[in-house]
Amino acid sequence: xxxxxxxxxxxxxxxxxxxxxxxxxxxxxxxxxxxxxxxxxxxxxxxxxxxxxxxxxxxxxxxx
Numbered sequence: 001x002x003x004x005x006x007x008x009x010x011x012x013x014x015x016x017x018x019x020x021x022x023x024x025x026x027x028x029x030x031x032x033x034x035x036x037x038x039x040x041x042x043x044x045x046x047x048x049x050x051x052x053x054x055x056x057x058x059x060x061x062x063x064x
Contacts, residue, residue, distance in 0.1 A: 002027045005064035007038035012056025031062035
């Protein structure tokens with residue numbers, strides 16, 4: 001049975017518009033699964049990997 005998690009991506013050095021984090025609503029069975037899916041989506045959206053390294057470390061937190 002899956003539920004909806006809010007996964008928040010935060011950066012060590014965020015830009016002004018990302019200071020509150022980037023949120024993803026993910027349907028998954030567990031928090032770790034939700035974070036896994038959010039990482040794929042964040043990479044696809046260009047938020048992590050490549051030139052996004054200028055923001056420093058990226059952390060993900062799942063709630064829900």
